[in-house]
Amino acid sequence: MPYRIPIGPYHPALEEPYKLQLSCTGETVQAVEIEVGFTLRAIELLAQRRNYVQDIVLVEHVCGICSNVHATAFAMAAEKIAGIQIPDRARYIRTIMGELERLHSHLLWAGIGSEDIGFRSMFMEMYYVRESIMDILEVISGNRVNYGMIAIGGVNRDIPDPKLILPKVQELRKVLENMAIPIFTRNATVKSRTVKIGPLSKQDAIKYGVVGPMARASGVNIDIRQDLPYAAYQDLDFKIVTSEDGDVQARLVVRALEMLESVRLIESALANMPSGPIRIDDPFPTIPAGEATSRVEAPRGEAFYYVASDGSDTPLRVKIRTPSYINIPAIPLLCVGQNLADMPLIQASIDPCVSCTDR
Amino acid sequence: MTFDLETKLSSLAGAYKLIHAQDGSWLDAPDLNVVEMADLFLKIGLRLTTVTGIALEDGETQLIYHFMDGGTVLNVKVCTKKNVIASITSIMPSADWIEREIHDLYAVEFLGHPHLDRLVRPPELPIGFFREKGGEAGKQQRAQTQTKVS
Known part of the structure; x- marks a missing residue:
């Protein structure tokens, strides 16, 4: 007779509330039920009560980690409706902000993953490096999170001096190449906790429509930066990272290698950034009647926005589909047949964001 | 993608003209059979x-x-009948939460969904919380409500 064990809403892997109801036989998980909605903020509904400028601030609060992604996707949808072409320099600044945010998110995840493995010194090292990325974000935007960089028609702040950023990003490359990647791929302790744990086959990944590093670690070749390039990705020769293994180790390695690609993209964007304005002349452009969708590759995968306008200053409808919303329902596939003690690490390996899911 | 989307869509009853826009293709088909649609799109590899x-x-x-x-991006617009429509969860498992949330927030009944439970709001609260006008009409409606209250 299986016994039931609840994990959450106060969670061993995360500081966010969602609940797993596990059915176990002995130490083996037989079935998983998931509950979300503990922190619903109804941001989609609030967005159709506020104007476009207020909405940029509002959607930044969908997620504390990938706030810039949400503001970017919302602005892109509004710009498509209005037929606005943003200046080239703004495209590059949006790319740099997006990649810095990815580094900060992946390093946060690497820290949490290390702690769940029981590798405390690695956790501290990852958080130490992450602080340098947070410092860069603060130098550029004035904020550690919720940067307020995105405007409809461009960005609010320039990156005047690449020298403020480059040395720290290059330092991160050394840490990744000399420490993080060798430890994550070769260390016996890490491998014993991650190899063949929490597997997700390519077929299931496609069937459940999972996105981001979770999909790419199962051999699914999808990334919005490659499929529907936005900002300056088309100019920077973005290279996708995938793995065929589909386990926790593969998710770890894909994220680690993606950080190297982010560093390369930032270096390339800084070196090739065109001069010129950072936003269009009109600070509050009118969004005419119409509708548009936009997709941005967030650190956890594809973020999707649909915006409809009636020509007034308030959207008719704003739909937000975050990557975690599509990744979390696939958790049972990863958990069934696995050991109970691996549950926190398996949850953490998909980098679930409940703030995004509950919006 | 190696197929012609327009030819594939012509096999669907209720599918009308496809409009190509900057952000992909849009199909306005209020009476479309969504189960047939999901079946076809699964076969041709649309996510x-x-x-x-x-x-x-x-x-x-x-x-x-x-x-x-x-x-390739495709957006298909359909309309409910008496706020009811068929579920596509049995064909595309990724629709499971999506349909539960729309049921929760827009009170749509998805026929054939295996467990149309509430997703994001507690069961003791009424369904349809998001059925509110947006844009200019929503602003006017809220202004009228505030006038009545004051």
Whole structure:
């Protein structure tokens, strides 16, 4: 007779509330039920009560980690409706902000993953490096999170001096190449906790429509930066990272290698950034009647926005589909047949964001 | 993608003209059989991104099914009948939460969904919390309500 064990809403892997109801036989998980909605903020509904400028601030609060992604996707949808072409320099600044945010998110995840493995010194090292990325974000935007960089028609702040950023990003490359990647791929302790744990086959990944590093670690070749390039990705020769293994180790390695690609993209964007304005002349452009969708590759995968306008200053409808919303329902596939003690690490390996899911 | 989307769509009853826009293709097909649609799109490899619910004046809900595969993006607009529509969860498991949330927030009944439980709001609260006008009409409605209260 299986016994039931609840994990959450106060969670061993995360500081966010969602609940797993596990059915176990002995130490083996037989079935998983998931509950979300503990922190619903109804941001989609609030967005159709506020104007476009207020909405940029509002959607930044969908997620504390990938706030810039949400503001970017919302602005892109509004710009498509209005037929606005943003200046080239703004495209590059949006790319740099997006990649810095990815580094900060992946390093946060690497820290949490290390702690769940029981590798405390690695956790501290990852958080130490992450602080340098947070410092860069603060130098550029004035904020550690919720940067307020995105405007409809461009960005609010320039990156005047690449020298403020480059040395720290290059330092991160050394840490990744000399420490993080060798430890994550070769260390016996890490491998014993991650190899063949929490597997997700390519077929299931496609069937459940999972996105981001979770999909790419199962051999699914999808990334919005490659499929529907936005900002300056088309100019920077973005290279996708995938793995065929589909386990926790593969998710770890894909994220680690993606950080190297982010560093390369930032270096390339800084070196090739065109001069010129950072936003269009009109600070509050009118969004005419119409509708548009936009997709941005967030650190956890594809973020999707649909915006409809009636020509007034308030959207008719704003739909937000975050990557975690599509990744979390696939958790049972990863958990069934696995050991109970691996549950926190398996949850953490998909980098679930409940703030995004509950919006 | 190696197939001609327009030829494939012509096999669907209720599918009308496809409009190509900057952000992909849009199909306005209020009476489309969504189960047939899901079946076809699964075979040709389109991935369901999400479904947008929009509350209409007459109590119905417009549902926009957003699909993509590589660089191909397709948005299909259908409409509920008496706020009821068929579920596609048995064909595309990724629709499970999406349909539960639209049921929760727009009170749409998805026939054939294996467990149409509430997703994001507690069961003791009424369904249909998001059925509110947006844009200029929503602003006017809220202004009238505030006038009545004061």
